[in-house]
Amino acid sequence: MGRVRRNRSYKLAQIYDRRSREVPFNAEVAEVEIDNPLALDPGEKIMAIRSIRSDPLGRLHSHHQIDEAQYRGGRAFQNDWERQAMDPTHEYVDGARTREPVTESQRQAVLRLNRIERELGTDGAALVHDVLVLGLTMDQIGQRRAVRTQRWNDYFARRFRECLDRLALIYGFATEAGTQRADQRR
Known part of the structure; x- marks a missing residue:
């Protein structure tokens, strides 16, 4: 019996790729570099996707304006x-003697x-x-x-x-x- 051929384009680095492949129809997103929360070494960065739909400041920054x-x-x-x-969310109670500090x-x-x-x-x-x-x-x-x-x-x-x-x-x-x-x- 012949040997099964494996796909040679398989890369081990892609196993840990957690980026979203599908975004909603009307999504507006931009890639940003952030600190890796799972990193063992401080300062390690990963790429993440940020929604800029209702964020004018994020939109200006992602378009380099x-x-x-x-x-x-x-x-x-x-x-x-x-x-x-x-x-x-803090409910005001009528008759409370003191306000929230x-x-x-x-x-x-x-x-x-x-x-x-x-x-x-x-x-x-x-x-x-x-x-x-x-x-x-x-x-x-x-x-x-x-x-x-x-x-x-x-x-x-x-x-x-x-x-x-x-x-x-x-x-x-x-x-x-x-x-x-x-x-x-x-």
């Missing part, structure tokens, strides 16, 4: 915004958000809030402000990138010299 410092500054702002918010991390988040609002100004803070918290696009922001031209959309996009630069500086992901060089390239 913002850099890593701007992305991390935006994520830090979102983290502070979520941290300072009250827990909506404010934690130190919530207090620090509020202080950082107040500083950000002072540095960005009213318009910049509103723009950052609309994009990072509400998830609006530049076109939707223009519609809310009753300006619907492409020139206004470009202005909002440029102003939003300036605000992300400022967030990166505030949170310590960039230096003043690095943002000046990035401005000269544009």
